[in-house]
Amino acid sequence: MRLTPPKILSLGFAGLIVIGTLLLWLPAASTEGRLSLVDALFMATSATCVTGLAVVDTGTSLTLFGQIVLLVLFQFGGLGFVTMATLITLILNKRISLKERLLLQESMNQNSMQGIVRLIRRVLLYSLVIQGMGTALFTLRFLQDMGAAKAFYFGLFHSVSIFNNAGFDLFGDVHGPFSGLVHYVEDPIVNLTSMALIFLGGIGFIVLSDIVDYPRRRRLSLHSKVVLSASLILVVAGAAMLMWLEANNTMKPLHAGGKIMASFLQSITPRSGGVTTLNVAELRESSQFLLILFMFIGAAPGSTGGGIKITTFALLMAAVYARLRGREDVALFRNRLPKENVYRAITITLLSLLLVVSATMVLCITESADFLSVLFEAVSAFGTSGITLGLTPELSLPGKLLVIVLMFMGRTGPLTLAYAIKPRRSRELYRYPEGDVTIG
Template sequence: MFNLLLKRLRLTPPKILSLGFIILIAIGTVLLALPISSQEGHMSWIDALFMATSATCVTGLAVVDTGTGLSTFGQLVLLVLFQLGGLGFVTMATLITLVLNRKISLKERLLLQESMNQNSMQGIVRLIRRVLIYSVVIQLSGALVLALRFLKDMSAGKAVYYGIFHSISIFNNAGFDLFGDVHGPFSGLTRYAEDPVVNITAMLLIFLGGIGFIVLSDLVDFTKRRRLTLHSKVVLTTSAFLIGAGALFFFWLEVYHSLKPLHTGGKIMASFLQALTPRSGGVTTLDIQALRESSQFLIIVLMFIGAAPGSTGGGIKVTTFALLLAAVYSRIRGREDVVLFRNRLSKDNVYRAITMTLLSLLLVVAATMLLSITEQADFLAVLFEAVSAFGTSGLTMGLTPELTEAGKILIVILMFVGRTGPLTLAYAIRPKKDKQLYRHPEGQIMIG
């Protein structure tokens, strides 16, 4: 199917990926704009576009409360969108191809390589099979645990539905929840701040969805191979550092503030969840608006870093962050090579990390400046919203439901770029590469 598109339209993998997300968003917008999707029987086109983009880009920002504003049909539309958006439409198309017993062509393998952020095509179809299996097993397990817990609060049918919806939402780092129908609009998981089952299940789902399918596959093979790849080592080590340090700082900042009403166990669980959820989880057991400004800024930093490549999360990615730290360390020590776990990294990787970070930073700065013009809100709330949209985190300081139409369009663009990736989008829209036949003379400028 993709082979035909590539031949007739001469579409490159980055263009196919970007176009695929646009098509999903367009279909979702039309479906959500239907009267059957809304509790009130109507949703404006701009709100439908916002919700469809947020679901497809697995963000979780919502201008309409999912539990009270959408009908069951509208909620199911969102569920399908963030399932497709989380796993990737390319992965789902490959599933159909495998079910039909069709051979995966070379160009389709190139597209899969691009969608999974892989450096080679070797074993890519095997990886896709594993992605689908892992996703189904993890999401069903999460749904079962959550459904059994929710049986204490609601009917059996509703508990099963809530378990399935929230397991898929949290694993795909979508951040949508239905508890507005139970605890009030935009209430999130605040009533479960001290519930160990909900907290631990949510944290495991966010973590497994955020480390990436490549790392999951590597961990499954660890019993046979007795070693991890460099990528997995960097992802797991950096993730553990960010989670541990983030939880520790959050606990220190909020122990006598927002965490004060909770018991000791609740304080610890809430601290770890708030350290994990900015990686794109989007669910929270605390009121973000009630946190200290220092805690809100800590969450902004964690959202900007995001999850791992090849995962359902956004941000600049933990590997990019680790590579930048390693490059700074090497420069300070006067070393030419950038080394991680006794492996020298290519200059191309370093340049890519720098480019990705600068593009992302410039995008967030520009969007924040524009939002500060269009929205009547504190600067920190505007910055928080912009980084949350770019990092597809879905957390908000309450600005999302109050956005103007211009603000909604800006956030839609941020969510789309954050999900597809600034570099992927840049490669998709750049002109055809011409061979450079000359080099400019070398010059010197002062640095520092």
């Protein structure tokens, strides 16, 4: 079988999941004897696909060994196993082959191989620096609540988890199972550090590289302009809507600064962050549906997040705007976009929508929960967001298996999987005559 880059990427993630499952299945990984094989598979998939959904509480049900296994899995899953393999190759001072460069190009969603190794070096450097700063800030804050060794470990775990958009936390060991960051809803250090880590991990390494180079080059690429502008619009608009909807509900006890921080964190985190400072199950249904929309959109290409990607959403909005204005070309920032990109955006969105709708219908049959909770779970798994209304620990065996598939497809991408399993493309020897169908 000829292994193309999409096939290798899909098989690589599957291999990581298998290894993680076997390690988490060991008695040494659980404080309660041994996880079931399905629960171990669920947790390994959630960590590798940087989702954050958990059927057992990470802080109380997993030992230090189990937590470290998760930490390694979401570090590899967030940065990409190809990127981590390249790091090992660079450390060993070996040459990066053409096939490996093609893999890197596919994993980073690049259009060419030019400068791909230099980009990978930057990815690794930026990740190390950002996660190191996050670790330092979290450690300083957690020193107020626990000993130095535990504070450092908590700082490291949560910095890596949040930057990679994994969403796992250990606070079940401090504040009770599945408590999350609710106790830090008005803490400026935890909120601002978490928001910065989620945002930097979600905009993608291509954009980070552009931002670092901006003082020297004095310009940003079209991709970076689209990602940054669309991200800022969604974050600000989402925060404003959440503050308006929740002002007299979950945010009522908070002071003004706490409401602002809670609004912005809950606006940023659905696009793959996975950590929340408000109890999502207590939000108004309108707020929960807003989070569903944000989870479906997801983060940027080449980032640690999932979803259909924010550039896909921006391209679709630009195409709708162009059609409403009667324009033939789709343009962003005075740049005409190829029709191939528009077709790709439509394909990704429709495949993703079909996947989420089908999964929601099946979960409605297998689970005893209301429709919104089921839809929320399906979109969260696909968007690798890791937020739940409380359904994850209560999933049935078929429900767990379906969510595992959703998390895997959400991380690798519906289109990548479609390319991975499709037969070898043959040259078309003929074309059909053009026809006309009435639309609208």
